[in-house]
Amino acid sequence: MAIHDVAAAGPQDGADISESAISGAVYANNFSPVPSPTTATGLRTEQLRRRSLGVRPQARIAEDFLVATRYRRGSPAASLSMAHYYTDSGQLMLSLQGKAEVFGWERVGLPSGPRLKSNLGTVIAERRSCRKFTGDPVGLGYIATVLRAAAGVTSYARVSLHSGGETFIQLRATASGGGVYPVTLYFAANQVTGLPRAIYSYDASGDHLWRVGDAAELDRLLASFAAPEDIISLDRAAAVMLVVGEPWKCMRKYGDRGMRYVFLEAGGIAHAVHLAAVGLGIGGVECAGYYDDEANEALGFDGLFEAVLHAIILGHPGEETTTVGG
Ligand SMILES: Cc1cc2nc3c(=O)[nH]c(=O)nc-3n(C[C@H](O)[C@H](O)[C@H](O)COP(=O)(O)O)c2cc1C
Numbered sequence: 001m002a003i004h005d006v007a008a009a010g011p012q013d014g015a016d017i018s019e020s021a022i023s024g025a026v027y028a029n030n031f032s033p034v035p036s037p038t039t040a041t042g043l044r045t046e047q048l049r050r051r052s053l054g055v056r057p058q059a060r061i062a063e064d065f066l067v068a069t070r071y072r073r074g075s076p077a078a079s080l081s082m083a084h085y086y087t088d089s090g091q092l093m094l095s096l097q098g099k100a101e102v103f104g105w106e107r108v109g110l111p112s113g114p115r116l117k118s119n120l121g122t123v124i125a126e127r128r129s130c131r132k133f134t135g136d137p138v139g140l141g142y143i144a145t146v147l148r149a150a151a152g153v154t155s156y157a158r159v160s161l162h163s164g165g166e167t168f169i170q171l172r173a174t175a176s177g178g179g180v181y182p183v184t185l186y187f188a189a190n191q192v193t194g195l196p197r198a199i200y201s202y203d204a205s206g207d208h209l210w211r212v213g214d215a216a217e218l219d220r221l222l223a224s225f226a227a228p229e230d231i232i233s234l235d236r237a238a239a240v241m242l243v244v245g246e247p248w249k250c251m252r253k254y255g256d257r258g259m260r261y262v263f264l265e266a267g268g269i270a271h272a273v274h275l276a277a278v279g280l281g282i283g284g285v286e287c288a289g290y291y292d293d294e295a296n297e298a299l300g301f302d303g304l305f306e307a308v309l310h311a312i313i314l315g316h317p318g319e320e321t322t323t324v325g326g
Pocket of ligand 1: 127128129130131227232285287288289
């Protein structure tokens with residue numbers, strides 16, 4: 001039933017049904033904005049369907065994405081693409097993941113950092129989004145612990161090669177579809193003791209940082225966030241963790257479906273960042289509210305082969321005024 005139909009009917013059964021209450025109920029029940037004149041709830045009568053006929057169809061990109069990335073039986077292209085990863089050259093490629101030479105960036109060492117000692121159950125129970133920060137700096141050691149907890153190399157797999165011999169594949173703290181690790185953690189060091197204000201990427205393989213952007217680029221990155229200062233005190237945050245994806249690392253193996261895995265891994269890494277921060281007494285909020293083009297430009301990404309997928313803003317917890325954000 002369309003909203004205006006309900007509203008026109010007036011209060012029913014003596015109940016005081018205002019239009020805003022109805023609108024609220026409709027939104028809460030998955031308001032479905034299909035074509036504009038058919039403002040409707042999940043329940044669509046045949047009359048409503050008929051009224052929708054002839055309306056210019058609109059692109060449904062998000063749903064098309066779900067359909068286009070379904071895993072279907074009997075796809076030779078999918079099977080062959082995946083099979084390559086179980087050949088010697090595929091295994092050797094995986095053993096070289098993250099070991100590319102980097103030119104033109106300054107390499108920055110990481111200290112050992114405090115150990116995460118908090119009980120996992122306690123950390124899960126205590127995790128809450130924190131949007132107000134004191135402006136006090138966070139030590140580089142704390143950042144190092146967070147990076148390692150979310151994206152650090154934690155183990156190695158020994159792999160026997162068909163041609164004889166063996167190789168080793170690095171395994172990380174967060175699971176990765178097929179172990180191809182298409183997601184990298186970057187961070188904007190706004191107020192981090194021991195680090196100049198700049199943008200850094202975490203090299204998991206070498207357990208060190210690369211300085212990939214200067215203070216001006218950091219400011220451009222911070223300016224790309226859409227959250228108003230009274231909701232998230234970004235200026236007083238210590239660091240903004242940036243979850244960066246290179247989808248083709250995964251799509252090369254899994255095709256378009258690989259994009260799903262990139263998002264899933266990004267979520268896993270973001271959650272690990274958040275939990276590790278809580279375990280260290282650092283506040284944080286996941287924040288997807290940034291203008292993609294501006295964030296990508298600040299980092300020099302094209303937004304396709306390399307793109308900012310998510311962000312987690314970290315800092316010493318200040319006085320909280322907001323409980324639910326974007
Ligand atoms: C993918 C994702 C994106 C989010 N984006 C924002 C955001 O842009 N701004 C914000 O204030 N909070 C953001 N949040 C935090 C949610 O608002 C928050 O997790 C939710 O209100 C539940 O509160 P809690 O984290 O304290 O449990 C985001 C959370 C997730 C998982």
